[in-house]
Amino acid sequence: MRDDSRQARWENRTEAPLAVASLLYLTAYAVWVLAAGLPAVWRGVCLAVLLAAWAAFAVDYAVRWRLSGLGPRFVRTHWLDTLVLVLPLLRPLRVVHVYEAIQRRNGRPRLALHARVVTYAGLSALLLGFTGALAVYQQEHTARGTTIHTFGDAVWWAAATLATVGYGDVSPVTPMGRLIAVGMMACGLALLGAVTGSFSSWLLQVFAREDDERPPGR
Known part of the structure; x- marks a missing residue:
């Protein structure tokens, strides 16, 4: 309604x-x-x-x-x-919400639920990674003892953090940079959980559909 x-x-x-x-x-x-x-x-x-x-x-x-x-x-x-x-x-990040609203105004969304979860998680990761890299670069590139000297270093750090890999070759040293890092870690875990859960659910549905379509006795 x-x-x-x-x-x-x-x-x-x-x-x-x-x-x-x-x-x-x-x-x-x-x-x-x-x-x-x-x-x-x-x-x-x-x-x-x-x-x-x-x-x-x-x-x-x-x-x-x-x-x-x-x-x-x-x-x-x-x-x-x-x-x-x-x-x-x-x-x-609300751009993702706007895209979803536009899709629903035109009727049912064009993508299936699992595909939408993966797509929106990917868009969110890109936006979060870019904004996080910008924020950390602003705080870190002039700090004493920093390992983030260029924006490329910040992008590499953001990608490793969102992927929950954490190589440790570059890391923030300022209090604000570390606070941003904590937020990025939480977002990375949430996005990874959403994508993993959606993919697992899709696999279960595919296997259940194959079992239902299999002839009796096989």
Whole structure:
């Protein structure tokens, strides 16, 4: 059934513009971190984009809080939205949610459930890896005793961390870098568990279907 509440209408109208704002935020942050030699005017433009995008996220959060009618309980029941507001680098992950919503508006999703889990986990891993690499590189590349000197080092570290491999050849040394690492480890475990569970479930369904189709006596 279609939800005609004001909150649902607000979310339907704003999800696409906010997805664009999320990508603009990530792009501006990437330019801010990686292009350190930019002229001051362009760094000012990047900062303006960052602040404007975050302001849009804050307005959306406040409006949905007001329309929900939950009062302070909104923070507890929508803890992920609160976390994204505090850490706006995680906001681009909502692009996956927007893609899912667009698929459902056009009818049934084109991909099967297991394929969607793997696809969305892959997209989430790419976005998390890129944003995590940016954040760690910003904190680490000028720190004393660091092993992360280039953005390539940060990307390698992010890939190893999300894959739960942890080679240890490069690792953060600053408190903020290590805090980011803890979050990346938790996300890597969650994504790996989702993909592994979905793949195992798919295999069980395939084997069960083969047993059902096998002629009696064989």
